[in-house]
Amino acid sequence: MSAPASLRKGWCPGALVPMSAGDGLLVRIRVSGGRLDLDSVATIADCAARFGNGIIEISSRANLQLRGISETGLSGLQRRLDELGLLDADAAAENVRNIVASPLADIDPSAVLDTAPIVAALEARLGDDPSLHRLPAKFGFLIDGGGVLPLGDIEADIRFEALRSKGGPYFAATLAGAGDVAALCAPREVPDVAAALALAFLRGAGAGEDAPRRMRGLVALRGAASIFRAADLGSSTPPASLRRGAERRDFLGVQTFGASYCVGAAPSFGRMTTGDLRLLAQEARRCAAADVRLTPWRAFIVAGLDRGGAESLGAALGRRGFILDPADPRLAVVACSGAPACANAARAVQAEALELARSVPAARGIALHVSGCEKGCAHSWPAPFTLVARKGGYDLVVNGKASDEPAHKALSVEQIASLLAHEHGGDVSW
Numbered sequence: 001m002s003a004p005a006s007l008r009k010g011w012c013p014g015a016l017v018p019m020s021a022g023d024g025l026l027v028r029i030r031v032s033g034g035r036l037d038l039d040s041v042a043t044i045a046d047c048a049a050r051f052g053n054g055i056i057e058i059s060s061r062a063n064l065q066l067r068g069i070s071e072t073g074l075s076g077l078q079r080r081l082d083e084l085g086l087l088d089a090d091a092a093a094e095n096v097r098n099i100v101a102s103p104l105a106d107i108d109p110s111a112v113l114d115t116a117p118i119v120a121a122l123e124a125r126l127g128d129d130p131s132l133h134r135l136p137a138k139f140g141f142l143i144d145g146g147g148v149l150p151l152g153d154i155e156a157d158i159r160f161e162a163l164r165s166k167g168g169p170y171f172a173a174t175l176a177g178a179g180d181v182a183a184l185c186a187p188r189e190v191p192d193v194a195a196a197l198a199l200a201f202l203r204g205a206g207a208g209e210d211a212p213r214r215m216r217g218l219v220a221l222r223g224a225a226s227i228f229r230a231a232d233l234g235s236s237t238p239p240a241s242l243r244r245g246a247e248r249r250d251f252l253g254v255q256t257f258g259a260s261y262c263v264g265a266a267p268s269f270g271r272m273t274t275g276d277l278r279l280l281a282q283e284a285r286r287c288a289a290a291d292v293r294l295t296p297w298r299a300f301i302v303a304g305l306d307r308g309g310a311e312s313l314g315a316a317l318g319r320r321g322f323i324l325d326p327a328d329p330r331l332a333v334v335a336c337s338g339a340p341a342c343a344n345a346a347r348a349v350q351a352e353a354l355e356l357a358r359s360v361p362a363a364r365g366i367a368l369h370v371s372g373c374e375k376g377c378a379h380s381w382p383a384p385f386t387l388v389a390r391k392g393g394y395d396l397v398v399n400g401k402a403s404d405e406p407a408h409k410a411l412s413v414e415q416i417a418s419l420l421a422h423e424h425g426g427d428v429s430w
């Protein structure tokens with residue numbers, strides 16, 4: 001039996017419309033604002049084992065993915081998610097509810113404002129307005145509340161950054177590929193401005209086969225100012241403070257935000273087991289945490305702790321293998337699901353990436369991208385070193401993307417480890 005269109009490869013999956021993968025169905029749970037209570041975290045961990053293969057991923061849009069879900073288990077999983085309030089009314093609404101928001105804007109005293117009410121209003125607008133349901137599946141929005149964890153390094157088609165003025169907080173709306181042009185609006189206007197820009201995108205992109213599928217493509221064709229005009233919005237040069245990114249040291253490990261202690265912890269390559277997530281929920285409860293935040297840096301932040309609880313939780317998560325040290329070399333490596341999870345993958349890249357991480361020097365960003373094929377899903381941008389899996393080893397691309405021409409072919413893991421240990425991010429000269 002052939003897979004229905006909704007299960008075809010390349011579909012942006014959800015909980016109502018999962019994606020068919022090499023290890024079964026992949027269900028992506030879009031968590032509103034990235035905030036989850038502890039009971040929901042524990043239930044999701046149980047669901048991963050009961051209905052799937054027990055593998056859970058945190059995505060770069062701060063969502064949770066459950067892997068290996070069986071066709072027969074899907075309806076049971078959807079019922080449990082519905083009970084937790086994590087299921088959309090229909091697939092069209094789910095498909096467009098792609099919003100990344102500041103994870104700690106409610107407790108970070110330096111944040112401009114709490115983004116949760118704005119996220120809720122934008123989600124309602126996206127769900128209720130059928131004209132927006134034609135947006136491409138990966139089209140996304142971002143609400144940045146500022147503070148210690150700004151979202152400047154996170155990609156989005158339409159982004160809103162909170163700023164302060166004497167008259168109160170306001171937002172600068174910018175488009176992907178054009179950070180130098182912005183429309184300014186009040187917080188309550190964000191859903192209307194987002195909808196106007198999204199509709200301008202749909203009208204401008206058109207429906208042809210070559211139509212841009214993302215805002216960046218339309219900006220390259222038409223320019224940002226013309227898209228703001230088409231949305232009936234004035235635009236100007238934004239304040240210089242836009243586009244700062246968060247630092248790992250600001251969210252990993254034990255952190256304080258005002259009177260509140262938090263613990264930031266990242267699973268290697270964003271992937272964990274049911275046991276890992278269950279332990280996180282159990283330990284968070286033991287330490288009297290308030291809730292868990294998902295971040296687009298593929299890390300959890302457990303919030304609402306006191307100092308003793310935060311230290312105890314940090315120790316427990318570290319013992320379990322979560323990354324709490326911002327200098328951990330695993331953070332400099334990114335890898336896709338690989339085999340057997342993805343049918344396109346030539347090798348089990350996650351296990352080999354973990355082995356190679358020992359040879360990668362700690363880096364501020366990504367030093368090594370290990371990809372199961374030339375599609376490069378885990379990292380669309382150039383990296384100092386990109387490995388593309390082949391049956392007989394890895395092809396190596398230097399300062400490029402997985403689809404670029406390799407400098408070397410069919411290298412073994414041992415050869416690559418030796419290369420990384422000696423080159424430390426410099427030119428590859430052999």
Ligand code: SF4
Nearest residue numbers: 336342372373376377
């Ligand atoms: S890059 Fe990885 S996850 Fe993407 S299609 Fe290739 S093997 Fe699959």
